[in-house]
Amino acid sequence: METLSQAVERITAAGYQDDFRAERGGLRAVGTGCIHDPEALVIEEVLRFEGSSDPEDEAMLFALRCTIHDVRGTYVVAYGSTMDSLDAEMVRRLTDGRKR
Numbered sequence: 776m777e778t779l780s781q782a783v784e785r786i787t788a789a790g791y792q793d794d795f796r797a798e799r800g801g802l803r804a805v806g807t808g809c810i811h812d813p814e815a816l817v818i819e820e821v822l823r824f825e826g827s828s829d830p831e832d833e834a835m836l837f838a839l840r841c842t843i844h845d846v847r848g849t850y851v852v853a854y855g856s857t858m859d860s861l862d863a864e865m866v867r868r869l870t871d872g873r874k875r
Contacts, residue, residue, distance in 0.1 A: 777822075778824070779824045779836060782824075783836060783851070792847060793806040793807065793846055793847065794848055794850075795811070795816075795839060795848050797865045801813055802816060804848055809846070811843075811844070814870060815842050817842055817871075817872035819838045819839065819872055820836075821836070821838070823836075824836070824854075833854035835852050836850070837850040837869070839869070840872075
């Protein structure tokens with residue numbers, strides 16, 4: 776089973792080089808410093824993880840691409856009852872671009 780750190784390494788190696796962090800104005804690409812509207816970011820992959828010792832220790836990893844700036848990066852958030860309200864707002868506003 777793939778761990779969170781292994782998944783981040785795999786997705787980064789696939790070209791998702793930047794890291795996104797939630798701020799009041801949107802999601803900041805840490806490497807470039809640019810703040811992106813969540814609606815301009817497309818989810819290309821999403822993975823959910825549970826802690827090995829505590830199943831309630833949950834996280835989600837998003838592989839995101841900006842449709843305007845063609846920036847790709849990862850966004851990691853706590854999942855479930857521990858999710859930060861700002862992260863919850865940003866996740867809700869993302870566009871799901873995964874093929875169904």
